[in-house]
Amino acid sequence: MAETGKSPIDFYLDFSSPYTYIAALMIEDIAARYERALTWHPFLLGVAMRMNEATAPIMQKLKQPYVERDIRRTARAFGLGFMSPPEFPFSPVNASRAFYVLERDQPELAVPFAKALFRTAYGEGKPIDTPEPVAAVAETVGYPAAKVLSGLKEQAIKDRLRQETDRALALGVCGAPFFLVDGEPFWGQDRLPQLERWLMTGGW
């Protein structure tokens, strides 16, 4: 990404969100077309939301079949495979912390690692909730698994993820995927067409 003087697109992501997997594969092309850098921010709003939202069981029961169908159909619409990891929903804590290990120690590997995590979880349907598979994915992009496993235990890394989550909440990030473009918020994979139109026109 060449320097263009334009501010980057901030991309708030949750590894446990299938819609974020689909959005992650689309936002890079959009950013490139409009010559914007893209800053990836893994955070834990999903966990906070699931812990706090006491949705009535009947509504969950009603929504779940639709949402499962919609995710698969939307993935197919973009030519993507979709498989659900064996445990779902799962905790994105280890995957998110590992992202910040790579981002600190070998920043050029962090985004390829995030994309490989999404592919593993939703392209191959494999778990990424515990340290070992997360470390194995890091190895595939050229970062040593052992360094992920030790990094996950560091207080500084735990603090970093907590700070990113606090910062996201303070910015009004209320779901995932969530994007900020020159201060304008866009929530959801299905808002990417609006986001692109915003980049094209400068807003309306």
Place this chain on the structure above:
Amino acid sequence: MAETGKSPIDFYLDFSSPYTYIAALMIEDIAARYERALTWHPFLLGVAMRMNEATAPIMQKLKQPYVERDIRRTARAFGLGFMSPPEFPFSPVNASRAFYVLERDQPELAVPFAKALFRTAYGEGKPIDTPEPVAAVAETVGYPAAKVLSGLKEQAIKDRLRQETDRALALGVCGAPFFLVDGEPFWGQDRLPQLERWLMTGGW
């Protein structure tokens, strides 16, 4: 709409949903382009959801500013004005019952009435939660206000709305707007592009 042998699009709508207002103005064009009839089904899932979902106040507080901004931006994106009615959210019970009064007694006025209700609520920001303004809107499309006011009290009309709501729930309708196209469900104004692609291609 000419007879085409194709099954109609079923449109499940909630008068208290601003996104449904936007969708209502788009789905008619889509249906016409693909030579489909459109069947309007006002129902009360919104009320059931709001009564049942005990969302944590912090999440509501986080989402509300985003959603308000998103509704206005999305309306502008389609060249629509948007004003919020003075009380929001409001009960769509009277508006929905009135729809079924017109649908029974003068069916050709029911859809123009539904669109006029949406325009009144979100184009002009006026209330449509009590019988009087609902009846006044009916008058503007040529149906006597007095007949709305008496119809709203009929047990048969109350039953009709309850049956429509039960039937929608039984069909898996889990939000509004919600559409069924040849058995395929689409939830949300932001799924209209997928719905249109489904009509164009026959599905994927």
